[in-house]
Amino acid sequence: LVRGVELETRHYSKGADKGSGVFIGGSCGRLLRSLCLSSSGTLLQAVLRRCSNEEGQVRYDWCSEIDTTLKDDDFGGSLGEILETELLHQIVNIFKHFVVENDMGQVAKSILHCLDLQSQLDGTVGTCAPRSFHADLLTLAAFILSQEEKSSEESFNPVFNVHGIHTLLSSFTLLSDCAIGSNSSTGAGNDSGLGSMGDDMRLVLCRGLARAFVSSSSKVGEVPPRFGGQRAVGKLRSTQLLRLGPAEQQGLVDAMLDPCL
Numbered sequence: 001l002v003r004g005v006e007l008e009t010r011h012y013s014k015g016a017d018k019g020s021g022v023f024i025g026g027s028c029g030r031l032l033r034s035l036c037l038s039s040s041g042t043l044l045q046a047v048l049r050r051c052s053n054e055e056g057q058v059r060y061d062w063c064s065e066i067d068t069t070l071k072d073d074d075f076g077g078s079l080g081e082i083l084e085t086e087l088l089h090q091i092v093n094i095f096k097h098f099v100v101e102n103d104m105g106q107v108a109k110s111i112l113h114c115l116d117l118q119s120q121l122d123g124t125v126g127t128c129a130p131r132s133f134h135a136d137l138l139t140l141a142a143f144i145l146s147q148e149e150k151s152s153e154e155s156f157n158p159v160f161n162v163h164g165i166h167t168l169l170s171s172f173t174l175l176s177d178c179a180i181g182s183n184s185s186t187g188a189g190n191d192s193g194l195g196s197m198g199d200d201m202r203l204v205l206c207r208g209l210a211r212a213f214v215s216s217s218s219k220v221g222e223v224p225p226r227f228g229g230q231r232a233v234g235k236l237r238s239t240q241l242l243r244l245g246p247a248e249q250q251g252l253v254d255a256m257l258d259p260c261l
Contacts, residue, residue, distance in 0.1 A: 001035065004028025006075040022078050029082075036084035037130070039063045040091040044136050047095050060095050067092045083120060083128050090114050090128065094140070104144050108159040111137050115171045127171075131178075134171045141168050142201045145208040158211050165209040172205060210249065 008026035024033060043063045046056040067089050070079050079085045090110040097106040114129035114137055129137060144159060160168065176198065 001028050001032040002070065002073050002075060002079070005032055005079065022081050024082055032079075033082060033084040036066070036082075036088040039066060040084070040088045041133070043091050043095055044133065044140075047091075047098055048136055048140060050099060056095075056099065060092070060099075063088060063092050063095075083126075087114060087128050087133075098140070104148075104159045108141070108144060108164060111141050112160075112164050112167050115167050131175070134175055138168060138172055138175070138201060139197070142197075142204045145204050148211070149204070149207060158208065158215050160208055160212060162209070162212045162216055165205060165212050169205055169209070172201065210252065214252075 005022065005024070005026070005028045008028055009023040012023045012026070023029060039062065043059050046059050049056075067085075070085050071089075080089075090113050093110045094107050097103040097110070115127055115134065117125050117127060120126050127134075141160070148159060
């Protein structure tokens with residue numbers, strides 16, 4: 001497939017001002033994109049089921065071999081411009097760091113890379129992962145945030161910073177809005193892919209945002225107390241947020257969102 005894409009690129013760029021980009025409109029390009037997309041989806045499902053058994057390892061080895069072939073090939077390096085090949089690379093990293101190495105920081109980076117907006121080959125702006133992947137990636141992110149919330153450590157850096165949580169919330173809002181629009185026009189059920197987890201996921205993301213704000217504020221200095229005069233936002237550690245009551249948590253979030261800060 002790589003050789004086919006290379007030949008198609010040379011053929012269609014000959015005698016025309018098509019730049020140095022990879023041509024992906026041919027049959028080989030479409031097949032390669034389809035292969036990377038389907039392989040990524042299969043491996044992501046294995047991640048969600050935390051398949052560390054032989055089945056998960058076989059899927060990982062298969063996808064890892066494709067990813068390595070694309071990266072090591074003389075022409076394959078140019079295929080990094082194709083979003084589907086980059087998606088496969090990120091999903092392979094997610095499986096490796098989540099199932100094998102248990103490195104949640106690297107998992108978070110790959111999730112955000114899949115959901116962050118970036119330029120595409122046709123000049124438009126979109127995400128590396130298609131919308132059909134967003135619900136599964138958000139489910140994985142929510143699981144990581146839930147485990148982080150249960151942590152007994154007194155001081156740690158959240159795996160998702162403020163920008164990261166904003167990216168997750170943007171994707172979550174997009175899925176929710178699409179589901180609302182679909183329901184209002186067709187009367188169908190929830191089409192966001194989140195199912196009944198939507199409300200729980202929103203709460204997990206909002207709590208993650210609060211922890212990210214606390215962690216960020218503690219790095220830039222103290223912030224004057226804004227809720228009852230008993231605590232300063234800048235002195236709070238991430239896990240101490242969980243010890244506050246609902247009213248204090250709301251006051252803390254209001255203080256961090258205060259424009260005067």
